[in-house]
Amino acid sequence: MCRPAINSIHDSGKGRQKMRTVIVYKWARNAEDAAVRSDGSVDWRNAKMTAGEDDFAALDAAKAIAEGSELIGLTIGDGDASWALARGVLQATSVFDAPNLTDNASTAAIIAAAVQQIGSVDAVVIGDSEEYSGVPVALAGLLGWPAIAHVSSASTANGRVQIVRKQGKNEQTISIAAPVVVAVSAASAEKAAPGMKEQLAARKRPITKLTLDTIGVNRADKVACKGTRLPEVTAARIFDGDPALAAEQLVAALRDQGVL
């Protein structure tokens, strides 16, 4: 895919470049809702597109990058598009017929096509989901943009996107020229969910609905799932019963192994 033309607006009054930013949210099924049966098969029937555990941190980072510039929400599939609208985003785009796909690159292709449809985007911010960890990076690859993953926070400085990430025992601050994909990992859970007033306001905000046909993306998955099975678990050596006896057995085992 070609890199879309960048049409950033330079705000000379503030000495910074405005960043037209897209926040991608509710783009994956919640893996917590998948039920694993005793034969290792997986029941996804109750799993919906929900806000991922990193989505709210990604939204915070997107707001900081946009810093008063245009911030557009983008969601795919059957999730509720008002999630970001109830959290301060003024407009959203939804590719509502996007299917759940196993191939992370195919999911990324849907998001990339929607970003190109939105047009003139400087930064795409997305949660760095552990379960679907290929989507943010494949998205960057398809857009032809640089990317940084596992980001803690973001902002702008001197017309560039600035991110902070943990790397081992250090914290690293990196500046990147737009356009860029920023994949954010949350360090904590969302502190304050929106109230009824924000949720009602969200319903009045515009949602542009797109289809896969509109954005020219094939719905086919590139891969076929041939089945799932339970892993061969080396079960823990369990001590139970009388706590004092169990504790003595554990201490003896740890001493035998040389870790005490």
Place this chain on the structure above:
Amino acid sequence: MSDALIIVTEEKQVTALVAAARGLGGKVTAAVIGTRTLANVTAAAGPDEVKWIEANQEIPVEAYAGFVAQLVATAAPTAVVTSGTAEGRVFAGAAAAQLGAAVIPGGLRLSVNGDKIVVDRADLGGKVIETIETAGPVVTFYAGDDVDAAGSATAPVEQLAANGTADMKIEKTQPIAGAGAGITKASVVVSVGRGLKKKDDLAIVQSLANALGAEIGCSMPVADDLGWVEKERYVGRSGQHISPRLYIAIGIQGAPQHMEGVRDAKVVVGINNNPEASIFKSADYGIVGDLYEVVPALQAALGK
């Protein structure tokens, strides 16, 4: 037989990446972005050839992703294997776009079935192993255990000059407060989760830690929601990644997010009153019981 390519940005799990790539039975090329030492370590890990790009330490290694993706496109391997680190994944994403490849996280094993590539991968946080088949190229992030070096001959290393990098710059690197000492260097860590009923009860856990000469750790909710333990001591994917000799998880369920932080611990012990707690699927040893009985009993047993 199909050729595979691994992308290496750190020494960790290099041998395992090569072993996974060998599953396709064809030539294995390693693209190394980093120091000469990293290139040499990779060459000794068993690939057939190494393409080395010396990385400028003043820019993030991800700045080379576009250049490396072009190399991958030229080599046109059937599969690309990277680590699941933030850096490794960025290279994988760029390479996948150039190859038109599928991207499958959590790869454990690669193989060939007729004209199809088969990937066994860990899914749902390791609760299941999923077998995936594809006719086209595939990119995966390795999620299996490390393996011992095969002891094969050292591969030739060819240095390549990077032709263009993304406009990225490391502005600042500073130590994370509290990360330089304590829990990250401790050989024994006693960690506590939501099984603890109130903050005052931390005293019994601290007492056990003192008896063991251990540092205190915790799960995310204990540091974040409850604020009972300093955030610098939270262990998990977005918290501390530690490698103690002994890790004792008390009242911790053992969610994948938490266990990622102790992946490199030598021995893990779980103490939980729920026999179905997932900690017992990851731990080496476990005690099923009430932590308020087990922890004092454990301390008493240590004194014997």
